[in-house]
Amino acid sequence: MHWKHILKTALRALAVNKSRTLLTILGIVIGISSIMVIMSLGSGAENLIMGQVQGIGSKTIGIIPGRQPSGPSDVAQMFTDSLKQKDVDALRKKENVPEANLVMPLVAGAETASVGNETYRVTIFGATEAIQGILDVYPDKGIFFSADDVKEYGANIVIGSKIAEKLFANEDPLGKKLRIKGKNFRIVGVLSSKGSGILNFDSAVILPYTTAQQYITGTKFFQRIVVEVISESMTASAIVNIENTIRNSHNITDPTKDDFFVETPADVLSRLSVITTALTLLLTSLAAISLVVGGIGIMNIMLVSVTERTREIGLRKAIGASEKDILQQFLLEAVILTFFGGVVGIAFGSALSYLFAFAINLSGTISWTFVFPWKGAALGLGTSIALGLLFGIYPARRAAMMEPIEALRTE
Amino acid sequence: MPLIEVKDLKKKYDDGEMATVALHGVSFDIHEGEFVAIMGPSGSGKSTLLHILGFLDKQTSGTYHFDGKSMKTYGEEELARIRNKKMGFVFQAFNLLPRTSVYENVLLPLVYSDIPESEWDMRVTNAIHAVGLEARAHHEPSELSGGEKQRAAIARALVTDPTIIFADEPTGNLDSKSGQAIMEILQDLNEIDNRTIVLITHETYTAENAERIIHMLDGEIERDHLVQNRKSARKKFEK
Known part of the structure; x- marks a missing residue:
């Protein structure tokens, strides 16, 4: 047929x-x-x-304490206290990592912030003023805290738009005080609303990491150290130098015993x-x-x-x-x-x-x-x-x- | 050489519990150009016999030679091809495809044939003309009378120009006048085109249109004789 x-x-x-x-x-x-x-x-x-x-920037390399997670559910080794100030200092030495443009430690946590009787659950980011360029978080109103604030354990902070909305309603939060863990901090800037991305700063308080460690977390370690390289093409050699620097700083000779790992945006992706x-x-x-x-x-x-x-x-x-x-x-x-x-x-x-x-x-x-x-x-x-x-x-x-x-x- | 040669043909239906014998061993020949009526009451085995002759069923034992070759030597595809090429079927219930025009119904066997498509229209038109159904060619079966339906079915049987036509109670569902018209067509096909016709009927007056009658009773041939005073559906001089 x-x-x-x-x-x-x-x-x-x-x-x-x-x-x-x-x-x-x-x-x-x-x-x-x-x-x-x-x-x-x-x-x-x-x-x-x-x-x-990609918005985070392809020039940034993250150094994370602990061992690289073997899968999405492997969190056991993700939180350790292996990254300290001496690592940051070592990384900042030009002879150790010549590719580095800047090195920024990051302290993170969650706390309850209050103004008067109003409270709000916030995310704490302790960083340096360089976080603005690295994570693309610029103040919409006011200014950012300064490098001096970082050096001098300053109490100037920048808050996310949602905190401003929840705790200050129609008032201008600039210059006002925000209470976290019994300490008062001075709001110098409010971030622009960034919506709900994977990194949400709308409910974040950004402050000098030194201040965050001293007065809020009470710890001496970092959740992450971010290194920005001068150009993207240097990423590979920078990673090698970063790893060697931290191994030296931690007295590690066997790379399989690393108590940290390095991650690029490509890895995250x-x-x-x-x-x-x-x-x-x-x-x-x-x-x-x-x-x-x-x-x-x-x-x-x-x-x-x-x-x-x-x-x-x-x-x-x-x-x-x-x-x-x-x-x-x-x-x-x-x-x-x-x-x-x-x-x-x-x-x-x-x-x-x-x-x-x-x-x-x-x-x-x-x-x-x-x-x-x-x-x-x-x-x-x-x-x-x-x-x-x-x-x-x-x-x-x-x-x-x-x-x-x-x-x-x-x- | 006879067109159909049947020897000791037996057919037994066995549905596991009860075995029914439909044919008890029948033998006869049919030559090309003959018009044979197989007659008998219901249950006499005449339909079973026709189905075996038309390759629609298989015998339990005995031999059946069609065109000099034993049916048993053919495969399924070959049987289908012979049915298509050399045999035409006309059923009591017409079996036209519903919602399909007379033209398309008549065309159907050609679809399964190896006849080139360029000839199809001519063949369908000729077949419809042969049964005088030109005016109804583009009507659907539901719009036709019983006689017209059976004429369409005959046209369908003719379209591949078969050697033999098997007609199973073709007038069974028709009034006597329409039945008479169908018998006229079958006689013309036999006398003018020299086509072999095997007709199944239980009515004597229908059977007498044939030249030879095989009487069946209880699965056996009771009598096989030529028709004296054969009825002519149409007077000779009219042809």
Whole structure:
């Protein structure tokens, strides 16, 4: 039988039962749409994270105490007290790390800040004034604390926009006092609202790290030391020098016994993309379940169709259709069904992801780019055709194996 | 060489619990150009016999040679090809595809044939003309009368220009006038085109349109004779 006629026959059979055809493909449509949405949102999220990590600056290298986590859930070795002032001093020596432009220690914590009777939970960042350039946090109002403040354990602090809003309402917080752990600090600047990125400074208090250690955390170690290199091309050699410097400072000869590790934005990126990929994979496998259910629906309807058309099958055989002809006809019907479901699913899924992107952008806090998931579309089409073949073969075989006379006898 | 050569043909239906014997060993020949009626009451095995002759069913034992070759030597695809090329079927229930025009219904066997597509339109038009259904070519079966449906079915049987036509109670669902018209067409196909026709019927007056009647009873041939005073559906001079 010619392909043109198999196709015509199959299309006509499907057109006869239009509403049934549409209902049958619904499962496939939902499955494929879900895959499209998941993949589109996955790529969108990845782009967003990439953009934010790149915003931190590709010239910065982070030194983190403890051992490199072996996976996303490995936190046991992440918090140790191995990084101290002497490490910062060693790194600042030009002969140790000639590539370094600046070295900034970072102290972090969470505390309750209060003004009068009002309290608010804040994140503490103890740093130097260089944090402005490194993390892109500039005051919207007022000024930043100075290098002298860092040297002299100054009490000048900069607060996030949300703290200003929560604790000062309509008042101007500049020059006002903020109480943390029983100590008063003077607000000299308010940060611009940065929205909810991976590093959120809206609820942050930034102050000299010396002050933070002395009066708030009461510790002598750092959660992180940030080194900014003069140019990005120096990153690799800087990492080697940084590692050697800290090993010397810690008297470590065996690199496997390091009590710190070095991380570049690229490392962060790859670790985050592992997480988004894993999430995408998980959600995709959930969508796959709906595809299997959709496929079973197709098989069910095809079996009904074969039973309903027993007479037609018998007649076709009587006038010369071979088993192969009948098999091809019913298999093609199933594949057309799933393929159609796939196409509709891709269109629907893309439209839905586009709407998501549009809605996220409308909310204004983050800029989200719509990504048409080409991979998802190709996967969706491939999957839908495969589903048609997989779930169509059994009904098609049933039709093909039918004895012509048994088929003609059925009333 | 006979077109159909049947020797000691037996057919037993076995559904596990009860075995029913439909054919008890029948033997006969049919030559090309013959018009044979197989007659008998229901349950006589005439339909089973026709189905085996038309390659729609297989015998339990015995031999069946079609065109000099044993049916058993053919594979499934070859049987389908012979059904398509050399045999035409007309059923009591017409078996036209619903929601499909007469033209498309008649075309259907060509789709499974190796006849070049360029000939299709001509063949379909000729077949529809042969049964006088030109005016109804683009109507669907639901718009046709019983007689017209059966004429469409005959056109479908003719379209591949088969050697033999098997007609299973073709007038069974028709009034006598439409039935008469169908018999006229079958006689013309036999006498003018020299096509072999095997007709199944339980009515004597229908069977008498044939030149030879095989009487079946309880799965056996009771009598096999030529028709005296054969009925001519149409007078000779009209042809």
